Amino acid sequence: MKILTKNFGNEQAKEIATYEKLGGYQALRKAVRLKPAQIIDEVKAGSLRGRGGAGFPAGVKWGFLPKDAETIYLVVNADEGEPGTFKDRWLMYWDPHRLIEGCCIAAYACRSHNVYIYIRGELFKEAAILEKAVDEAYRRGMLGNSMVGSGWAMDMAVHRGAGAYICGEETSLLNSIEGLRGYPRLKPPFPAIKGVFGKPTIVNNVETLMSVPAIIELGGDAYAKLGVEGEGGQRCIAISGHVKNPGVYEIPCGKSLKAIIDDDAGGMRSPDKPIKGVIPGGSSMPVLLAHEIDVPYSVDGLGKSEKIGEVEISPGKKFIWAGGTLRSSPGSGAIVVMEEGTDMVAVCARLMRFYAHESCGQCTPCREGSGWLAKICTRLAEGQGRPGDLQRLERAAAQIGGNTICALGDAVTWPMLGFLTKFRDEFEARLAESTYVDEGTP
């Protein structure tokens, strides 16, 4: 069954008349006859988890709003920037009205009259599509003073970013809407208590909101059954790298990662080059080895399965995170597949340069640490590694995660330690081959 990708390939579905003819906005009409609390219950029953990266249960998040708040904002996180991720871009391109419909239902459930869609600056085309769709929805009475005739006022605006990965972090995104530099805020207070313009705010990912109409149509229980225990429904994955058919595919939550690569993406592009490594959930998520991928593609599957080795700081020394050990996660649904022969030190160095570039600079461990990791990985990759460099990487990486305002610090630590754990031999070999000569500089 296709839910999220139903209208993919149909250029006309961007227009409100066609979208409605295909059954669009029926879920919204049904939703406004329900009480907000009933919608939240359905979403909880559907066990919809956030599709942006953290995988937080959406219904639970909505329940954090204070009961007596007068002004509440719903903010859509369309700042898709996690390397490897491109499903939200496709979703907004093909089906802008499903996003608007999902926003309307979610905002109504959260007792909000105001929605901002924060879309990353590079997506000129998708922003224009969304703006056109919002205009259409106003003209047709889906938005405005009385959403689908319900008497509920609903306003929606598209707000464009201007090039900053950090704005995908929700509090940084809120600052960016307010017209500030995209610096993450200290939590608490969480956005549900004090968000944009100082008001209670819910921030949800594009795909999360686009999943809501189907929950209303099918009912929470039926939607939940499409997926696995604790992670209901279907999700979009974006697959790239060395596979035969890169692209966006809709899968039931919990489908085997191996099956996604073999069946949906058509396997590897070169039959003689098998899988060497897989980044399973956007570049921040620890890399997996070929023998670790026959696991359910879910938060529990990648986070707890014994088939996946734990991330370590150094051989035998566990990396403890949030009271437990770290394996990996489906994160933003971005799967990057790498074939045999890929230079893993170079890939890791490229990712570290990315994080060093995107660190906002507020917290010392992240600002300085990401720079150190980028510098050391790059010199290792270029054959100029220095004695002790692997220990330097371990030490610096382990001191970033958990010591910063936002999760970008973790997003540097996890892939660094992930690559170092899973491809330790390659890092060691690269260091052994180094042609660096210590000229005795202090």
Add this chain to the structure above:
Amino acid sequence: MMALSFSKESEERITKLLPKYPDKMAACLPVLWIAQDEFGWVSDDAMRLVAERLDLSLAHVYGVATFYTMYNKKRVGHYHVQVCTNVACMLNDAYDVMGSFERELGIKRGQTTEDGLFTLCEVECLAACGGAVCVQVNKDYHEKVRAEDVGAFVKKLRAAVTPDSAKAAGTIEAKG
């Protein structure tokens, strides 16, 4: 130098934009975009203009404009060629694509050609990993670009330049 001012069209866009937000500061990013659309880049004078229009301090607008990479703090060429070299593109030989652009244009990344037509930049993930290598030229994405296609790609861009379009982009002035 004469102080900048917004055209009537830009003013209309700003007027339409302001009611979307509870305060003027929130319009800082969109009005910087409007300034860049009109002037081609965000000069110190443009920042001053945005600050005045929104009753913000110049320091605030400067802080915002310099935080976000897409605001051009330097004049860019008629074509702003932005090659993604992040992981998925890198795995599909993005650095070869970048090398081809450097050779074809005779400049290094971060530079602008003498005729003011091309600025070449390396950028981070454009959310087009399924179409690696992705190259953004001004507002448009070009996907599945291969190193061997770059020559024809650049030729096509050159052929599309008319004296009017170059003048409109301010590139003739940059050359002079």
